[in-house]
Amino acid sequence: MSKFSLEQKTNGSTEVFYLKGFLDAHTAPELESAIAGAIAAGNHRLVVNFNDLEYISSAGLGVFMVFIEEVRASGGDIKLTAMKQKVYTVFDLLGFPMLFDITDKEEEALAKFAA
């Protein structure tokens, strides 16, 4: 049983992914194919909302590593937002805040694209 789910919503020219549950080596491929699908559809402004995500391992972090250079090369970005402390800790351990734009709230991430 996979205890991970994701929803995708379009907000203007930005695609927002809402993650829920547990993101590990078993569930990460689901997120990877969803992001790959958005990029293939020509969307390079992506926001990932972690508000309902309880857990992440490096397999989840790896998904963002795969696409970050590609979307930035196309003038977009993958902005990460609304992480619980436990989830942020894992990003922080690996130094991700240096490479990724991580905001407290989704509105901040969206506003950065609008700017």
Place this chain on the structure above:
Amino acid sequence: MSNASTFIHERLTASGDTTELERIRQFVQDKAREFGFSEQGIHKIALAVDEACSNLIRHSYHLDDTREFFIDIHPQDDEALVIEILDNGTAFDPLTVPAPDLKQYAAQHRKGGFGVHIIRMVMDAVEYFPAEAAQQMNRLKLVKKLS
């Protein structure tokens, strides 16, 4: 406070399937909680074991769910929890993996190689003992102190 006397040695048998990760984390979390770790400590232990088992399932067992490995857990002097992961795959010492260079990894679109780094950062000690005979198993030993 440590409740170390409540368990001595427990073993979970898992197979080479990533669906097992959830059960593995639950097993380790329950034992760490029983031992007296804070929520933060419990999370770190479960994360380290998840990373080690993810690597094992994918890179050593190649997602072969007919193959088994073991997660042994026992207290050490009421002060630390020892988790040992035993497998019969090809020996691979994770301690030989260099720390990842994030920018370089992004440029290379690499999604792996972080697990070992996480394990080293969140545990107090990490040791690896490759099998030395056909009947032996490789053993990754992780230690987390209570305080």
